[in-house]
Amino acid sequence: PAVTLCGLSFTSTSLYSKQHTLYSFQLIKEGEMRVLLLLLGTVLLAVMAVEAKKYHPLSDKFIDRVNQYATTWKAGRNFNRHTSMKHIKRLMGVLPGSKYMLPEPLYVKEYLLTDLPPKFDSRIAWPKCPTIGEVRDQGSCGSCWAFGAVEVMTDRTCIHSKGTQNFHYSAEDLVSCCHMCGAGCNGGMPGGAFLYWVHGGIVSGGSFNSSQGCQPYAIAPCEHHVTGARPKCDEEGGTPKCVKQCEKGYNVNYKRDLHKGKKTxxxxxxxEQIMYDIMTNGPVEAAFAVYVDFLHYKSGVYKHTHGQFLGGHAIRVLGWGKENGVKYWQCANSWNTDWGNNGFFKIIRGSDHCGIESEMVTGLPTDPKFHN
Incomplete structure (x- = not known):
C-alpha cells in the first residue's frame, strides 16, 4: 500500500529501501569516524615521538615537553644532564622473557574481594615493620630484580611474624649466587629470585657498608642523580663473586643463616586479586616497561606520554589509592631517596599500564617461628 508523506507518495517497499539506505549511510559514517579518530590518535603519537626525539632525553626541554602533555603527574630533574644513557639502561635489570619463569598464579574466592578499601598503604598497616618504608640503592648494577625480591621477602617475614622478625634478606647473596635467576648485575628474572628463595634460601644482609647481617651489599651507592657526595656511577660495574660465607664479625655461619620461603x-x-593479596600478606614485586619519561617522575600518578623504551624494571608495590580521581599503585623504587618522591612513586592502576599488573610475583616465609 502507498503512504503519503508531505505530499509525496511512497510504497512500503520504497520506504524500506530508503530507511535501509539511510541506516547503511549512518554505519558508514560511524565507521569512517572511528577510523578517523584512530588515525588522528596514531598521528598524534607519531608527532609526540618525533618531537621527543628532537631533544636529549635528559634535557630540560624534554622535561618541559613531558609536562606539557602529562595531565596526572609532574616531571622534574632526577638525573644529571650528563649521565650516560648506557648507565641508565643498565638500571633496567629485568631480562626479556622473564614472564616465562613466573610461578603459577594464586587466585582467591570472589567473595573475599567485596570489602577492599579505597586506599591502603603497607607502611601504615604494619607499623612494626619499618623495612616497608625503606628505599635501597642498587648502585651501578642491573639488580632491580633482586632488590624488589629481597625487599618483599624482608617485609613479609616481618609482617607474618607480627613484627618480631626483622630479617633483612641479602641482595648481595641473591645477585651473586642465583645463577638460575639470570646474569646478576646484567639482569635477572623476579620469578627466579623467589624460586631460589624457596628451594635454596637466602642469607641476611643490609645496605652497602652497613655491617648488617651475613652479606651486606658490596656495591656502593653512586650518584645516579643531579648532585651529591656519592661517587660517579660506573657503566660497567660487574657482578660480585658468589662467596658462601658471612663477613667477619657476624656470629652465624652462612648455612645457618640461610632462610627459605614456604611458597612462591x-x-x-x-x-582486585592483587589488592587482596597486598592487604592480606604485604608488598609484592612487579616488573614493568620503563620509558624515558619515567626517569623524570617527581609527583602525581605516572602515565607514560613521551620517550623511547629503555627496558624492564622491577620495583615493590606497597598499596593503592586514588589521587584527583585517578587510581594508582603506591610503589617503592631502588634508586635511592633522591629520585622521584623520596624514592617512591605512583602509577596508574587497573589498566595494566606499562605491563605492571601482568608480571607480579611474591611468596610467603617458611620458618615455623615466623608463623602462628
Missing amino acids: YSLPNDE
Whole structure:
C-alpha cells in the first residue's frame, strides 16, 4: 500500500529501501569516524615521538615537553644532564622473557574481594615493620630484580611474624649466587629470585657498608642523580663473586643463616586479586616497561606520554589509592631517596599500564617461628 508523506507518495517497499539506505549511510559514517579518530590518535603519537626525539632525553626541554602533555603527574630533574644513557639502561635489570619463569598464579574466592578499601598503604598497616618504608640503592648494577625480591621477602617475614622478625634478606647473596635467576648485575628474572628463595634460601644482609647481617651489599651507592657526595656511577660495574660465607664479625655461619620461603606464586592480572593479596600478606614485586619519561617522575600518578623504551624494571608495590580521581599503585623504587618522591612513586592502576599488573610475583616465609 502507498503512504503519503508531505505530499509525496511512497510504497512500503520504497520506504524500506530508503530507511535501509539511510541506516547503511549512518554505519558508514560511524565507521569512517572511528577510523578517523584512530588515525588522528596514531598521528598524534607519531608527532609526540618525533618531537621527543628532537631533544636529549635528559634535557630540560624534554622535561618541559613531558609536562606539557602529562595531565596526572609532574616531571622534574632526577638525573644529571650528563649521565650516560648506557648507565641508565643498565638500571633496567629485568631480562626479556622473564614472564616465562613466573610461578603459577594464586587466585582467591570472589567473595573475599567485596570489602577492599579505597586506599591502603603497607607502611601504615604494619607499623612494626619499618623495612616497608625503606628505599635501597642498587648502585651501578642491573639488580632491580633482586632488590624488589629481597625487599618483599624482608617485609613479609616481618609482617607474618607480627613484627618480631626483622630479617633483612641479602641482595648481595641473591645477585651473586642465583645463577638460575639470570646474569646478576646484567639482569635477572623476579620469578627466579623467589624460586631460589624457596628451594635454596637466602642469607641476611643490609645496605652497602652497613655491617648488617651475613652479606651486606658490596656495591656502593653512586650518584645516579643531579648532585651529591656519592661517587660517579660506573657503566660497567660487574657482578660480585658468589662467596658462601658471612663477613667477619657476624656470629652465624652462612648455612645457618640461610632462610627459605614456604611458597612462591604470581598474581593474576586482576586488580582486585592483587589488592587482596597486598592487604592480606604485604608488598609484592612487579616488573614493568620503563620509558624515558619515567626517569623524570617527581609527583602525581605516572602515565607514560613521551620517550623511547629503555627496558624492564622491577620495583615493590606497597598499596593503592586514588589521587584527583585517578587510581594508582603506591610503589617503592631502588634508586635511592633522591629520585622521584623520596624514592617512591605512583602509577596508574587497573589498566595494566606499562605491563605492571601482568608480571607480579611474591611468596610467603617458611620458618615455623615466623608463623602462628
